[in-house]
Amino acid sequence: MADLIELDRLVVRFGDVTAVDGVSLTVREGELLMLLGGSGSGKTTTLECINALVTPTEGVVRLRGEDVRSLPPHALRRRIGYCFQGVGLFPHLTVAENVGITPELLGWDEARVRARVEALLARVALPIEEYGDRLPDALSGGQRQRVGVARALAAEPEVVLFDEPFGALDPITREQLQAELRTLKEDLGLTSVFVTHDVLEALTLGDRIAVLREGRLLQVGTPPELAEAPADPYVTALLEAPRRALDRLS
Amino acid sequence: MSVDWPRLGELMLAHLRLSLWALLLGAAISLPLGVAAARRPALERAALAVASVIQTIPGLALLAIMVPALAALGAFGLELPSIGALPAVLGLTLYSLLPMLRNTVVGIAEVDESVKRAALGVGMTPGQRLRRVELPLAAPVIVAGLRTATVWTVGMATLATPVGASSLGDLIFGGLQTRDHGAVLAGCLGSAALALALDGLIRAAELGARTRRPRLWAPAAAALGALCLYALASPLAGLAGGERPLRVGAKPFTEQYVLAELVAQRAGAPTEVMRSLGSNVAFEALAAGDLDLYVEYTGTVWTALMGREDRAPREALNAEVEAWLRDEHDVVVVARLGFENAYALAVRSPEDGGPRITRISELAPLAPSMEVGGDYELFGRGEWRSLEERYGLRFEAQRTMDPTLLYEAIDAGQVDVIGAYTTDGRVAAYDLRVLEDDRDAIPPYDAVLIANGAFARGRPALIARLRTLEGRIDDDAMRAMNRAVDVDGETPARAAARHR
Numbered sequence: 001m002a003d004l005i006e007l008d009r010l011v012v013r014f015g016d017v018t019a020v021d022g023v024s025l026t027v028r029e030g031e032l033l034m035l036l037g038g039s040g041s042g043k044t045t046t047l048e049c050i051n052a053l054v055t056p057t058e059g060v061v062r063l064r065g066e067d068v069r070s071l072p073p074h075a076l077r078r079r080i081g082y083c084f085q086g087v088g089l090f091p092h093l094t095v096a097e098n099v100g101i102t103p104e105l106l107g108w109d110e111a112r113v114r115a116r117v118e119a120l121l122a123r124v125a126l127p128i129e130e131y132g133d134r135l136p137d138a139l140s141g142g143q144r145q146r147v148g149v150a151r152a153l154a155a156e157p158e159v160v161l162f163d164e165p166f167g168a169l170d171p172i173t174r175e176q177l178q179a180e181l182r183t184l185k186e187d188l189g190l191t192s193v194f195v196t197h198d199v200l201e202a203l204t205l206g207d208r209i210a211v212l213r214e215g216r217l218l219q220v221g222t223p224p225e226l227a228e229a230p231a232d233p234y235v236t237a238l239l240e241a242p243r244r245a246l247d248r249l250s
Numbered sequence: 251m252s253v254d255w256p257r258l259g260e261l262m263l264a265h266l267r268l269s270l271w272a273l274l275l276g277a278a279i280s281l282p283l284g285v286a287a288a289r290r291p292a293l294e295r296a297a298l299a300v301a302s303v304i305q306t307i308p309g310l311a312l313l314a315i316m317v318p319a320l321a322a323l324g325a326f327g328l329e330l331p332s333i334g335a336l337p338a339v340l341g342l343t344l345y346s347l348l349p350m351l352r353n354t355v356v357g358i359a360e361v362d363e364s365v366k367r368a369a370l371g372v373g374m375t376p377g378q379r380l381r382r383v384e385l386p387l388a389a390p391v392i393v394a395g396l397r398t399a400t401v402w403t404v405g406m407a408t409l410a411t412p413v414g415a416s417s418l419g420d421l422i423f424g425g426l427q428t429r430d431h432g433a434v435l436a437g438c439l440g441s442a443a444l445a446l447a448l449d450g451l452i453r454a455a456e457l458g459a460r461t462r463r464p465r466l467w468a469p470a471a472a473a474l475g476a477l478c479l480y481a482l483a484s485p486l487a488g489l490a491g492g493e494r495p496l497r498v499g500a501k502p503f504t505e506q507y508v509l510a511e512l513v514a515q516r517a518g519a520p521t522e523v524m525r526s527l528g529s530n531v532a533f534e535a536l537a538a539g540d541l542d543l544y545v546e547y548t549g550t551v552w553t554a555l556m557g558r559e560d561r562a563p564r565e566a567l568n569a570e571v572e573a574w575l576r577d578e579h580d581v582v583v584v585a586r587l588g589f590e591n592a593y594a595l596a597v598r599s600p601e602d603g604g605p606r607i608t609r610i611s612e613l614a615p616l617a618p619s620m621e622v623g624g625d626y627e628l629f630g631r632g633e634w635r636s637l638e639e640r641y642g643l644r645f646e647a648q649r650t651m652d653p654t655l656l657y658e659a660i661d662a663g664q665v666d667v668i669g670a671y672t673t674d675g676r677v678a679a680y681d682l683r684v685l686e687d688d689r690d691a692i693p694p695y696d697a698v699l700i701a702n703g704a705f706a707r708g709r710p711a712l713i714a715r716l717r718t719l720e721g722r723i724d725d726d727a728m729r730a731m732n733r734a735v736d737v738d739g740e741t742p743a744r745a746a747a748r749h750r
Contacts (some may be wrong), residue, residue: 053370078373088368092386092460102372151372 004029004159004191005050010059012045012215019045020056021215027159027193032185034206035195036238042215043195047161050193051080063158078106081152081160081192085167087144089136095121095147096132102155120150123184142173149181153188162194166201178204200242211235262440264416268335269404269444270481272342276399280347281392284354285380294355301348309406313341313413317531321538333499333527333535338410338417345406346399353395357388393456397449404445408437412502413531414524414540418444423502424525426654430739448477495520496712499532499544503653505591505673507742508731509545513699515746516719517543517712530554537579542705543716547591549695551575553632561636564694580703584713588721589673589728592695593633595622596670596682598660605666609688613667614641621646623665625653634669636691657682673725675733697723723749 005027012020020042027033035043048054049061052073061068068076089098099120100113108116118128124146136144145165152160166174182205184190196202202209203223210220211234219231230236280301287294304312316337320330330336361384369379385392411419418437425433451470458467496519500510507525514521527535527544533555535541548571552558556574561567568586575581595613598604605616613620622645628634629648637643649665656668657676670677670684672695677684699719706713727749734745 051371053367072375073370074373074375074378076373077371082368082371084364084367084371086364086367088362088364088366088371090365090368090383090387091362092383105373105378155373 002029003027004064005193006060006062006065007046007049008060008062010046010049010056010061012042012049012054013057018215020049022059023212023215023217024059025210025217025220027191030189030191031207032190032192032194032205034202034209035193035212036197036199036202036206036209037212038197040214041197041212043197043212044163046212047163047193047195050159051077051082051161074105078102078155079158081155081157082163083148083152083160083165084163085165087148087165089144089147089151091136094133094135095126095139096128098136098147099150099154101151106155116154116156117150120153121147124150124180126150142169142177145169145177146180149177149184153184153190158191160190160192162192164195164197167196167198174201181205199238203242211238258421258436258440261416261418261420261437262444265404265407265410265418265441266444266477267481268338268342268410268415268417269400269407269448270478271335271339272346272403272407273396273400274478274482275339275343276346276403277350277396279343280350281354284351284392285358285385287351288355288358288384297351298348298355301351304344305348309341309345310409310412312345313338313406313409314531316341317413317534321534324538331540332538333414333524333531333540335410335415337413338407338415341413342403342406342410346403349395349398349402350392351395353391353398354388357391357395358384360391361387390456390460393452397452400448400452401445404441404448408441411525412527414499414527414535420525424507426652448474451477495522497522497524497540497542499523499527499535499541500525501527501532501544503671504675504735504742505671505728505732506545508735508746509587509697509699511743511746512723512749513543513545513716513719515743516716518715519712536700536702537581539702539704541702543584543699543701545587545697546700547695547697549592549633549693552693554627557632559632559636561690561693564696567693568696575700576703582701582703582706582713584699584701584706584716585718585720587697587699587719587723587728589697589723589725590695591671591673591697591728592687592692593628593631594670594672594684594687594692595637595667596660596677596684597667598663599681599683602681603663604683607685608683609686610637610641610643610691611688613685614643617643617645617667619646620666621649621664622667622669623649623651623656623659624669625656626650628669633692640689640691673728673732675729675731675736678729679733679737697728 003026007023007025010020010023011018023042023046035046037043045054049056050068052068090101096117100117103113103116121128121131126143126146136147139147148165166177169177178201185192194205206223208220208222209226211218211226213234219226219235226235227239230239283297287297317332320332320337323330365383365387366379369383374382407417408419408422410417411423418440421433421437425431425437451474454470455467455474458464458470496517498510498513498521500506500523510523510525514523524541532541532544533546536544548568551571551574552567562570572583575583595610600606607613629650645667651659656670657680659665660668660682661680670682672684699716701713731745731749734740735742
């Protein structure tokens with residue numbers, strides 16, 4: 001698999017605080033890469049370097065070999081889907097308008113936007129006939145998050161960034177959406193980077209997992225690789241947690 | 251007390267034009283400034299501080315201050331009319347800034363952080379984020395600011411009258427002066443109706459747009475658009491340049507209204523009478539060429555304009571005033587009208603419970619237990635200091651009030667002495683006794699028609715016609731005309747027309 005995104009020795013400092021400290025990482029075409037870490041691990045900052053919401057102090061982010069800083073930020077972001085915990089649906093736009101926003105910004109014609117929105121809303125189980133004209137206020141939390149996912153996918157992005165998108169949902173809804181995301185990824189051959197602090201979510205969803213702590217990348221690997229050869233005691237401890245929880249069930 | 255409907259309609263339209271001009275200019279300044287300030291905290295603080303300070307200036311003062319400010323621009327070669335619609339609109343514009351500016355800044359700042367992040371995330375440029383997300387979401391707050399500004403501005407526009415712009419204030423100021431309560435009420439109700447109508451239209455347009463109901467917002471927006479176009483089609487500069495009518499000023503009291511009409515009738519040329527110019531506004535406007543003619547009083551020039559506190563015999567004083575006007579301001583005395591309207595102290599007559607005195611020197615021992623009422627100028631003028639010094643006058647209390655209320659106040663016994671005008675028809679109507687100035691504290695107040703020098707040289711025939719007013723109005727004639735308006739309810743124009 002080819003490398004779609006390359007993070008090359010990224011450093012991000014906010015004043016005296018070093019949020020990301022020399023992270024190098026690649027995202028392969030078609031994979032779902034998890035960025036796993038606690039709060040202050042630099043996982044979100046690392047993610048936001050990819051769509052230029054954060055500008056790295058040092059280092060380079062390359063999308064298909066091209067330095068992302070060579071593109072105007074808005075043009076870059078139209079190639080990258082983005083879905084985050086707050087969702088940030090535009091409250092004055094209908095569900096259909098929210099989903100169709102990036103294609104519209106890209107200048108797709110109306111019929112193509114409409115067809116794309118209809119297909120995506122069907123995929124996330126919010127048929128356009130019923131939900132298309134609703135305003136976000138009229139949706140439940142899970143439905144809003146689904147619209148957020150659909151919006152992130154709308155412009156056929158090369159990669160989709162997820163920043164704890166399901167963090168605020170109840171466990172049942174979350175599991176349902178995780179399963180749907182997994183299916184979407186398989187069906188569409190989606191490349192995505194997914195930030196989470198939840199080990200179970202990382203293990204459930206990720207093709208590979210990158211473990212971050214205090215701005216440093218500790219280890220990258222598939223779930224079995226991490227389990228068999230943890231490179232750091234923190235990684236070991238992290239993987240122990242779900243096991244201990246399971247033990248208490250048996 | 252009958253309503254002059256055509257005049258009311260005319261004034262409402264003039265009022266609407268002033269208000270809309272000011273609101274459109276105010277919006278054109280405060281909306282972009284608010285958007286810029288929403289992203290720059292330093293600019294936000296500075297802009298809001300300035301707008302707040304402007305807001306603390308009393309409305310009348312803010313408008314009046316525009317007159318000398320515009321006249322001062324003349325010194326830099328920028329010749330703008332310093333009275334009329336321009337100073338009124340500028341003052342109102344400044345006044346309208348704060349609510350629109352503040353609500354724009356707050357409206358944008360209050361847009362949810364996650365929505366702003368999403369706007370960038372989906373690939374909007376900063377401009378698209380502003381237009382497609384921030385402004386639409388801030389719109390209800392911004393429109394609320396616009397509505398506040400609208401109500402304030404329409405209300406404040408009544409204060410355009412004293413700087414020489416026609417508005418519903420003409421009815422209020424004129425009505426207060428001539429005790430025409432119907433006119434005052436019509437002015438107030440007209441202004442309130444305009445404010446409510448504009449506010450309602452804006453509200454309907456905003457609500458309709460937000461709830462996507464074209465049948466609500468389309469007609470409201472169309473009506474607002476038509477009104478704005480109508481207002482803008484009457485350019486402010488229309489008052490400047492070109493062949494303009496003769497402009498005769500009148501300070502805010504009955505006698506001045508009557509005399510302005512009389513001058514207009516005698517001039518025999520198209521004339522615009524600019525009523526209710528504040529006292530100093532009139533002189534500055536005349537000197538700057540924004541007014542052609544008005545009637546001034548020599549004692550006022552001596553004390554208020556020249557700042558003199560000494561006294562001179564009548565002829566010497568008048569000659570000195572005339573020379574000063576000509577040399578310092580290129581202002582010409584066209585005619586001395588023949589009457590004097592001096593400040594005087596008046597008391598109730600003994601039959602109405604007043605003191606049994608005829609001279610100011612007899613008043614001095616009684617003063618410490620009396621209250622004195624004066625108009626806005628009296629207690630700040632040189633004559634008052636001179637009265638205090640020459641007679642040793644010390645009153646228990648001094649009360650400043652509108653000249654129209656002075657007579658009611660003394661009649662009702664709320665004050666014991668008032669500063670009156672000797673030609674005021676109400677002195678006789680209220681049966682007041684004018685006290686003799688037996689120590690010459692008050693200078694002569696001969697009424698003189700004065701003209702801008704350049705204007706006078708350019709219109710010799712007209713000036714010649716006006717010179718025939720020389721000595722034509724004596725004290726009794728003036729008092730009769732004032733009385734016809736103040737007491738009998740005549741219009742100033744008809745009272746003037748009767749004088750031949």
